[in-house]
Amino acid sequence: MAKVTLRDPQGWYYTAGALAYICVMYALGWWSVFQDNIALNSLGVIALAHSMVIASYLLHDCGHNAVFVNAEHNTKLGYFLNAIAGSNYGRYEDIRYKHMRHHVDNCDPVSFDYRTFLRAHPLLERIVFALEWAYIPAVEFMMHGMLILAPWVFPSKAAQKARVLRVVLVRGALLIGVGILSFKALLLYALSQILLLTVLRFMDCYQHNYEVVFNLDDKDAKFPHRGDAQFEQANTYTNLISHRWPILNALVLNFCYHNAHHEKPILGWHRLPALYREMGESPAQTLTFWDQCRCFHKHRLGRIYAEEYGNDEVQQSVQQGRAVGVNALSFLTAF
CATH class of the missing domain: 1.10.287 (Helix Hairpins)
Known part of the structure; x- marks a missing residue:
């Protein structure tokens, strides 16, 4: 070893x-x-x-x-x-593959188009809209649910049926055990999952102005901006929690120093603030926290069917409250 x-x-x-x-x-x-x-x-x-x-x-x-x-x-x-x-219904290897595609191809590749699925199921669509209005990340829960169903839906995941069943049995037994001991504890764990998915989707929402493409399983797909470092930085945004108190950015393990991360992806999280300063702290690529919060709240329903970021300049659209963003781009849902 x-x-x-x-x-x-x-x-x-x-x-x-x-x-x-x-x-x-x-x-x-x-x-x-x-x-x-x-x-x-x-x-x-x-x-x-x-x-x-x-x-x-x-x-x-x-x-x-x-x-x-x-x-x-x-x-x-x-x-x-x-x-x-709580995302190990999907394999770590698949998470890594999807995320590397994001970095190399300079796009957001996915396999499952939940929008088409929602349009085909009106009752589920109404439930999702109601939950999203109430700040419950129903789209993200649906994507995590699809992690369980993926081996029976996507041919590329068919070999994972036994593994997914084992995870479902183990996690299911543990959660049932929690519910038997204390139903309140089970509900509180569900609430913590809501907070987790909300934080992850908020951080993802405005960090890029990339195209969303539905060809994650196509290893031979061609992309116009593959390996284009200039395009990568121009369409990547740093969304710090705080400029005044940088220690607060460690609340998301400095993931908000996103331009620095894309400059040197192999650099550990604790080195990103220094690299950000070395890069010049570009104001044009930096978004403010409260402006993002306003957009995140205002467009929480419009974002359900948004398939692209649009051509509007991100920093300006965020400042003016027009930025809609895109859902279901978490690296944890690798399909």
């Missing part, structure tokens, strides 16, 4: 700290949601949700082999983080 070597040995404490945080907050969150105390229950939901957020973004770093030098070690850690995030 290859020696375990960190990609950035000098920053080992950042990796160790993130992993410790995930484990402690996840365990603390589960303990708290079982308590007969509203304050502890509330803290438990936040702890669960945020541990899953950090797990998701550290998984993203694993996909870039940014945690360890050896791909096998990144993969093993990725398996664990995928389970913590």
Whole structure:
């Protein structure tokens, strides 16, 4: 077995700290949601949700082999983080493949067009619109549900039937056990999942002005901007939580330094702020947090059927409240 070597040995404490945080907050969150105390229950939901957020973004770093030098070690850690995030109905390898396509082809490739599916099922469409109006990320839940059905729907995933059934049985048994012990705890875990998916979709929503293409399974597909670094940076946006207090950006493991990430994808999350400063902190590629919040709220229903970002300049459209964005682009739903 290859020696375990960190990609950035000098920053080992950042990796160790993130992993410790995930484990402690996840365990603390589960303990708290079982308590007969509203304050502890509330803290438990936040702890669960945020541990899953950090797990998701550290998984993203694993996909870039940014945690360890050896791909096998990144993969093993990725398996664990995928389970913590609750998305291991889909394989880590597929998550990595989809995300690498995003970086190499400079587009957002997917296999499942949920919009066509919704239009064909009017009752489900009405339910999704009602839930999205109420800030419940129904589209994201539908995409995660499709992770379970994918082996029976997509020929490229057919070999994963046995694996998906095992995951469903294990996770299903655990969740049923939670529900038997405390139905309230099960509902609070569902609430933490809502928060997780909301954070992930918010961060994805305006980070790019890429084309959404429905050919993830076509390995021979041609893309006009494949490998075009200039196009990549011009259509990528940094969406910091805070400029004044950069420490707050670590709440999403610095995923918001997105231009820096696309400049050096193999760079660990803790090095991105410094690279962002080295790159000149381009105002033209930087979005403000509250403007994004306004757009995210205003267009939460229009975004359900949005298939493209449009040709409007992103920074200006976000500032003026016109930016709609696109749903269902999470790297966790790899199909």
